[in-house]
Amino acid sequence: MMTARYLTTGVVLLALWWLVAFAIDHSALPAPHRALISFYHQLDKGLIVHIGVSLYRVLVSLALSLLLGVPLGLILGRNRRLDSFLAPAIYLTFPIPKVVFMPVLFVLLGIGDLSKVVLITLIVFYQVLVTTRDAARHLEEAYVLSVQSLGAGTWELYAHVYFPGCLPEILTSLRLGLGTAMAVLFLTETYATRQGIGYFIMDALSRMAYADMFAGILAMGLMGFFLYLVIDGLEKRVCLWKSLTK
Amino acid sequence: MGNSFLEIASLNLAYRQGNQGVQILNQVSFSLAEGKIGVIIGPSGCGKSTLLNVIAGLNTCYQGSVLIDGLSPREFRDTALILQDYGLLPWKTVWENVTLGLQIRKHPKQEIREKGKMILAKMGLAHLAHRYPAQLSGGQRQRIAIARSLVLEPKLLLMDEPFSSLDALTREEMQHLLLEIWQETGLTILLVTHNIEEAVFLGQEIMVMTNLPGTVKEKVENNLAVNGSHRGTHQSLELANYLRQSLYGVMQDVAANQ
Numbered sequence A: 001m002m003t004a005r006y007l008t009t010g011v012v013l014l015a016l017w018w019l020v021a022f023a024i025d026h027s028a029l030p031a032p033h034r035a036l037i038s039f040y041h042q043l044d045k046g047l048i049v050h051i052g053v054s055l056y057r058v059l060v061s062l063a064l065s066l067l068l069g070v071p072l073g074l075i076l077g078r079n080r081r082l083d084s085f086l087a088p089a090i091y092l093t094f095p096i097p098k099v100v101f102m103p104v105l106f107v108l109l110g111i112g113d114l115s116k117v118v119l120i121t122l123i124v125f126y127q128v129l130v131t132t133r134d135a136a137r138h139l140e141e142a143y144v145l146s147v148q149s150l151g152a153g154t155w156e157l158y159a160h161v162y163f164p165g166c167l168p169e170i171l172t173s174l175r176l177g178l179g180t181a182m183a184v185l186f187l188t189e190t191y192a193t194r195q196g197i198g199y200f201i202m203d204a205l206s207r208m209a210y211a212d213m214f215a216g217i218l219a220m221g222l223m224g225f226f227l228y229l230v231i232d233g234l235e236k237r238v239c240l241w242k243s244l245t246k
Numbered sequence B: 001m002g003n004s005f006l007e008i009a010s011l012n013l014a015y016r017q018g019n020q021g022v023q024i025l026n027q028v029s030f031s032l033a034e035g036k037i038g039v040i041i042g043p044s045g046c047g048k049s050t051l052l053n054v055i056a057g058l059n060t061c062y063q064g065s066v067l068i069d070g071l072s073p074r075e076f077r078d079t080a081l082i083l084q085d086y087g088l089l090p091w092k093t094v095w096e097n098v099t100l101g102l103q104i105r106k107h108p109k110q111e112i113r114e115k116g117k118m119i120l121a122k123m124g125l126a127h128l129a130h131r132y133p134a135q136l137s138g139g140q141r142q143r144i145a146i147a148r149s150l151v152l153e154p155k156l157l158l159m160d161e162p163f164s165s166l167d168a169l170t171r172e173e174m175q176h177l178l179l180e181i182w183q184e185t186g187l188t189i190l191l192v193t194h195n196i197e198e199a200v201f202l203g204q205e206i207m208v209m210t211n212l213p214g215t216v217k218e219k220v221e222n223n224l225a226v227n228g229s230h231r232g233t234h235q236s237l238e239l240a241n242y243l244r245q246s247l248y249g250v251m252q253d254v255a256a257n258q
C-alpha cells in the first residue's frame, strides 16, 4: 500500500520534472531520463564513492549529535539548578546561524572530514539538545513518582522514564535535524574537497555537464529520502505507544 | 500499644512558594496496626497525596516522626504506592510495567518471569500482557497498577484514590478484589478516598482530615469492615452519615475562617 503510494508520487514528480524541462528547454535542466541514464553510468565511474563519503559524514554527524545532545538534554531537563545556570548560554547561542563558523573550522580543523562533521554536528546537536531538554522538562511528574516508589534511583529513572518518555520528541528532532544536516553537508562539500556528492555536483557544474550534475542532485535526494525512511521506520517501531496515546 | 505498624506523630510539612512557606500538613498524628486497612478521607487539596508520598519515602522535607515497623520511610523498603492516576508508564507494555519493580530491584530473570506470570494470571490479566496501557480500560489499568505493586510482595500498600475514576460497578468489583487480596496476604493497607461509602466499606480505621493545613481531626473505628458483606446495611449507612457530618463540619470551619 505505502510502497504503491510512494511509487505513484515518484512517477508524478518525474512527470512534472519532465514537463518543466520541456517548457524551459535549457541545457541546465535536462529531462529526467537523461539524468537517470547519467546517474546509472556515473555510479560506476565514482559517484558511488562520493555517495559513500557523504553518507559517512552525515551518519557520523547525526550519531554524534544524538550522543551529545540527548544525555545533555535529559540532564538539563531534569536538573533545575544546572539548567538555570546553562540556559542563558543556550538561549543566546541557539539563534546564531552556526554555518558562519565554517571558514573558522576549515582553518582550525583542516579541510578533511573532521571540520565538516564538526560543523554539521554543531548545528544538529543544538536542535536535539533543545528539543530533548524541553521534552524532559515537561514529562509528567506522576511517572517519576510511580517509578521512584518502585525503588528506582537516578540511573533507573533515566533508563525507564526520562529517556523512553522523551524518545518520540528525540526522533522528531532527528528527523528535522536530517534536513538541516543535508543542507549543511552540501555547503561544506562545495569548498576545498574532492569527495562527496556536493563536490560531484559543483564539479559537474564547472564542466557544464548538466546531466551529470543532475545525477548528483538525484543522489543527494535519494540519500535524504532513504535516511528519512530509516528514521520514520524507527519512529513507528519505537514509538508505537505514542500513536495509541491521544 | 507496641503493635502499631505505622506510627505518625506531629508530622508537619510546608511547601516553599516564592520566599514564604505554605503549611500543608499540620501536626498530623495517627497510627495503624499491622494487617489493618486504614482509610483517609478529607476535602480536596488538604494534603492527602502529600501525606502518602511522605509515607512512601518520596518526600523527605517533613518535620516530626514517621515510622513504619520502627524504620523511617526511606529505610523501610517494603512499601508500595499506587498513585492517583495509576502511574503506569505508557511506553511500556503491561508485562514490562508489571515486572518493572522486580527489574529495578535486580531480581534474577527466571524469578521475574515466574512472578510476573503468576500475578498476571491471578489478576486475570494474562491475555493483556503485550498491550500498552492506552489500549486498556480504566478497570484493567487499575488492576495492572495493583499487580505491579503486589508482585513486589510489599508489607504496606498505599493507595491514592485508587478507584475514583472507575464506574460504580467496576469500583465495587475492585473493592471486593482488594478485600480478597487483603484477606489472602494480610497486608497493611492505607487508602485515600473521596468516597464516604468506600471508606465505610473498606476502612477498619477511618481518618478524617481537615482542610488546609491538613491534620487528622478524628479517627473512627469501624468494626463493620471485615467481611465485605455490610454494603448498604443500616449500620453502615449510619456510619456514613456520621462521617458526612464530620466532613461538613470541616468545610464549615473553613468557610467561617474565610
Ligand SMILES: Nc1ncnc2c1ncn2[C@@H]1O[C@H](COP(=O)(O)OP(=O)(O)OP(=O)(O)O)[C@@H](O)[C@H]1O
Residues within 6 Å of the ligand: B015, B016, B017, B024, B043, B044, B045, B046, B047, B048, B049, B050, B051, B084, B212
Ligand atoms: N510541589 C508542590 N509545591 C507547592 N504546593 C504543592 C505542591 N504539591 C502540592 N501542593 C499543594 O499542597 C496541597 C495538598 O496537595 P495534595 O495533592 O496532597 O492534596 P490532596 O488532598 O491529595 O488533594 P486531592 O484530593 O485533590 O487529590 C494543595 O493545596 C497543593 O496545591
Ligand SMILES: [Mg+2]
Residues within 6 Å of the ligand: B048, B049, B050, B084, B160
Ligand atoms: Mg490527591
